[in-house]
Amino acid sequence: MAELTxxxxxxxxxxxxxxxxxxxxxxxxxxxxxxxxxxxxxxxxKLPENRVTAFIxxxxxxxxxLLRCFNRMNDLIDTVSIxxxxxxxxxxxxxKAMNVSALRRRVGMVFQKPNPFPKSIFExxxxxxxxxxxxxxxxxxxxxEWALRGAxxxxxxxDRLDDNALSLSGGQQQRLCIARAIAxxxxxxxxxxxxxxxxxxxxxxxxxxxxxxxxxxxxxIVTHNMQQAARVSDYTAFMYxxxxxxxxxxxxxxxxxxxxxxxxxxxxxxx
Amino acid sequence: MKDWFRxxxxxxxxxxxxxxxxxxxxxxxxxxxxxxxxxxxxxxxxHSYPVSNSSGQIEYVVGELHDTKLKLVADPxxxxxxxxxxxxxxxxxxxxxxxxxxxxxxxxxxxxxRVEVAENITxxxxxxxxxxxxxxxxxxxxxxxxxxxDAVLPKLTELVEKGTELNEEIHHIEKVVIGGINYxxxxxxxxxxxxxxxxxxxxxxxxxxxxxxxxxxxxxASLQGSIQALYDQANxxxxxVLSVAGGHQVAVKVKQIVRFWQPNNxxxxxxxxxxxxxxxxxxxxxxxxxxxxxxxxxAIVGTVTMVLLMTILVTPLGxxxxxxxxxxxxxxxxxxxxxxxxxxxxxxxxxxxxxxGLGFFVYIIGGSIDDLFYGxxxxxxxxxxxxxxxxxxxxxxxxxxxxxVSTQEGLSxxxxxxxxGGLALGATKFETIKRIVLxxxxxxxxxxxxxxxxxxxGEVAPxxxxxxxxxxxxxxxxxxxxxxxxxxxxxxxxxHIYDVGFQSPNVEASQPLxxxxxxxxxxxxxxxxxxxIMIRNRLRERYxxxxx
Numbered sequence: 001m002a003e004l005t006x007x008x009x010x011x012x013x014x015x016x017x018x019x020x021x022x023x024x025x026x027x028x029x030x031x032x033x034x035x036x037x038x039x040x041x042x043x044x045x046k047l048p049e050n051r052v053t054a055f056i057x058x059x060x061x062x063x064x065x066l067l068r069c070f071n072r073m074n075d076l077i078d079t080v081s082i083x084x085x086x087x088x089x090x091x092x093x094x095x096k097a098m099n100v101s102a103l104r105r106r107v108g109m110v111f112q113k114p115n116p117f118p119k120s121i122f123e124x125x126x127x128x129x130x131x132x133x134x135x136x137x138x139x140x141x142x143x144x145e146w147a148l149r150g151a152x153x154x155x156x157x158x159d160r161l162d163d164n165a166l167s168l169s170g171g172q173q174q175r176l177c178i179a180r181a182i183a184x185x186x187x188x189x190x191x192x193x194x195x196x197x198x199x200x201x202x203x204x205x206x207x208x209x210x211x212x213x214x215x216x217x218x219x220x221i222v223t224h225n226m227q228q229a230a231r232v233s234d235y236t237a238f239m240y241x242x243x244x245x246x247x248x249x250x251x252x253x254x255x256x257x258x259x260x261x262x263x264x265x266x267x268x269x270x271x
Numbered sequence: 272m273k274d275w276f277r278x279x280x281x282x283x284x285x286x287x288x289x290x291x292x293x294x295x296x297x298x299x300x301x302x303x304x305x306x307x308x309x310x311x312x313x314x315x316x317x318h319s320y321p322v323s324n325s326s327g328q329i330e331y332v333v334g335e336l337h338d339t340k341l342k343l344v345a346d347p348x349x350x351x352x353x354x355x356x357x358x359x360x361x362x363x364x365x366x367x368x369x370x371x372x373x374x375x376x377x378x379x380x381x382x383x384x385r386v387e388v389a390e391n392i393t394x395x396x397x398x399x400x401x402x403x404x405x406x407x408x409x410x411x412x413x414x415x416x417x418x419x420x421d422a423v424l425p426k427l428t429e430l431v432e433k434g435t436e437l438n439e440e441i442h443h444i445e446k447v448v449i450g451g452i453n454y455x456x457x458x459x460x461x462x463x464x465x466x467x468x469x470x471x472x473x474x475x476x477x478x479x480x481x482x483x484x485x486x487x488x489x490x491x492a493s494l495q496g497s498i499q500a501l502y503d504q505a506n507x508x509x510x511x512v513l514s515v516a517g518g519h520q521v522a523v524k525v526k527q528i529v530r531f532w533q534p535n536n537x538x539x540x541x542x543x544x545x546x547x548x549x550x551x552x553x554x555x556x557x558x559x560x561x562x563x564x565x566x567x568x569x570a571i572v573g574t575v576t577m578v579l580l581m582t583i584l585v586t587p588l589g590x591x592x593x594x595x596x597x598x599x600x601x602x603x604x605x606x607x608x609x610x611x612x613x614x615x616x617x618x619x620x621x622x623x624x625x626x627x628g629l630g631f632f633v634y635i636i637g638g639s640i641d642d643l644f645y646g647x648x649x650x651x652x653x654x655x656x657x658x659x660x661x662x663x664x665x666x667x668x669x670x671x672x673x674x675x676v677s678t679q680e681g682l683s684x685x686x687x688x689x690x691x692g693g694l695a696l697g698a699t700k701f702e703t704i705k706r707i708v709l710x711x712x713x714x715x716x717x718x719x720x721x722x723x724x725x726x727x728x729g730e731v732a733p734x735x736x737x738x739x740x741x742x743x744x745x746x747x748x749x750x751x752x753x754x755x756x757x758x759x760x761x762x763x764x765x766x767h768i769y770d771v772g773f774q775s776p777n778v779e780a781s782q783p784l785x786x787x788x789x790x791x792x793x794x795x796x797x798x799x800x801x802x803x804i805m806i807r808n809r810l811r812e813r814y815x816x817x818x819x
Contacts, residue, residue: 073694105696115692118711131697
């Protein structure tokens with residue numbers, strides 16, 4: 001709790017600006033179609049490294065769709081077609097040469113509903129490592145501990161790593177999913193409404209965790225809780241009907257929105 | 272009342288009664304089979320019926336009451352009135368004396384007050400000619416009486432015990448040891464034919480094979496010697512003489528006796544003991560007398576082996592097909608058509624599968640295998656003839672739709688979120704299916720297998736065409752490498768029921784056996800299913816919290 005209040009104060013003191021940031025992902029004129037329906041309209045944006053960027057907007061505005069473009073989750077849907085460019089540290093994420101599995105290892109994702117595998121806590125966290133063929137018990141042990149500590153879950157589960165992950169509470173499960181995602185040390189972490197299925201206490205725990213994690217990872221978070229966006233993010237993008245309406249540092253967006261549309265939304269006049 | 276209808280109570284009552292009727296039918300059927308089947312193992316009292324024949328003389332009929340039927344008989348005083356008169360079916364045994372095991376007697380000819388539980392009646396179960404019912408008279412050896420009167424019973428008990436031991440020893444040597452030697456000799460003969468066919472049968476090979484055959488033949492000869500000795504010993508046990516109803520005397524060689532009992536002298540506890548020992552005989556003995564007597568051991572082994580082999584064959588095939596259809600194949604008219612075909616396959620009459628199995632598996636595939644690999648064994652077929660493998664494959668085909676459909680259902684129930692979770696960690700689609708989706712679908716796969724087992728174990732018609740026989744010379748599994756003989760013909764409980772119940776020369780005698788075999792088949796199916804259900808429940812336990 002103390003940390004939370006202190007970090008919002010810290011942020012106010014040094015003014016953020018996209019121009020000064022190192023860029024992790026660059027999106028250029030990005031369009032996405034479901035069949036013939038266009039869901040994203042020429043989105044262009046730069047996402048800064050080691051920062052938390054929040055995507056807000058009313059339901060159906062395309063924020064989740066955009067987020068799922070960053071690890072090519074939309075590839076799984078047959079009807080989706082895309083055009084535009086998306087660069088991860090300058091590399092074209094959608095080029096033919098790009099290995100999708102390798103890309104997804106670099107861009108981890110945590111989903112709206114906690115989705116631990118029906119295996120032990122330990123196996124859940126080291127799942128990604130096992131996929132990569134890591135068999136060394138010591139490496140696995142160390143990584144699991146590191147990831148669980150990173151996800152603020154170590155203290156709660158260290159004595160029952162062999163228990164089924166499904167025996168954990170919802171909040172613990174979500175932090176386990178975060179641990180699972182960070183265990184393979186991705187560059188970018190996508191969080192798709194990670195707290196919408198959680199109670200307030202668990203939400204707080206996850207939010208604190210996000211603040212901790214941005215030291216090591218670039219974090220992109222979709223949320224429809226504007227207070228949450230204001231609390232955890234450095235930059236915020238407001239989307240509406242598939243358009244990126246306004247994108248700037250969080251303080252400016254919430255205190256001094258440039259567009260009337262943004263102001264209406266954050267003040268709750270529609271949505 | 273209007274309210275009653277409005278609430279739909281009549282529908283609730285209607286469906287509840289439909290359920291009750293089904294439950295009553297199922298349990299009624301099971302209870303009837305169980306009662307009639309288990310009754311077969313009980314030591315029934317033997318009664319003596321005084322029957323007056325046409326000339327007014329009294330003849331005694333001694334035996335077990337087997338069945339009672341009502342017969343319409345014209346009233347002696349008023350010819351146009353028909354009376355229902357009970358007729359008794361008595362199992363009198365002594366087939367060698369009377370020619371028939373059973374006798375119908377009309378209750379009008381029996382003085383019911385004089386029917387009595389005959390004293391000291393001994394029932395002897397023989398390896399041939401069925402049971403003997405009679406009173407012990409004497410023991411003879413080489414025509415000389417060695418015991419008579421009260422001394423007969425202890426002497427008989429002692430000798431029968433010895434005889435059983437000798438018979439078991441003979442059976443073991445004949446079936447297992449000599450069977451093994453014959454199997455090896457046959458293998459060597461085939462080996463020789465194979466070498467001849469390949470033109471590799473030179474002098475060295477001839478010498479080697481001949482020496483091997485010689486060793487086996489010597490072994491065989493020495494065994495025959497010891498068997499002859501055992502036979503002599505068994506013959507040396509002598510015979511027991513009984514006086515049976517009708518004033519005849521019957522001599523039974525001790526080595527011919529399976530067991531004997533005196534039902535009328537037995538206390539209830541002894542009868543219970545006898546009941547369980549009868550069940551033991553039924554489960555472990557070979558069938559005798561054209562399957563109408565003895566046990567069903569080979570049929571149990573055949574049924575279980577076939578079902579397990581079928582399970583091993585159908586599981587990978589069904590699961591792989593289901594995975595392809597629900598995970599990889601593109602939705603479209605073709606896939607829809609395949610789905611419809613699979614669902615319809617489940618409704619094809621099983622005999623059609625049997626004919627397909629005979630035509631395709633046995634003649635085409637089996638024939639080709641013989642041509643390619645066993646040409647040297649011609650003209651006798653190895654795989655080009657009905658056998659265990661083809662029966663299991665046919666059954667696997669028959670149950671394939673069930674496994675595919677339930678696996679598909681299981682796959683479709685796995686939440687999308689879990690697949691995405693796997694993919695998001697850098698797993699390929701294949702890895703996600705292998706490590707997450709399939710393990711979670713195992714309970715559904717098990718459900719499919721349970722249904723498949725129930726169907727396969729109970730099926731008879733197709734099996735008759737592809738490998739089941741009335742009497743198999745050898746078990747499909749034994750101690751001769753490779754231990755499971757896929758080309759062997761085998762016996763099956765379902766076919767056994769049909770054969771004993773409807774094809775046997777002595778239908779009355781075999782009826783209880785049919786019930787007993789049916790009960791056993793039901794128990795085996797339930798047992799196999801319970802095993803599968805237990806595995807499924809353990810798997811479900813693991814994934815249960817996913818459902819919320």
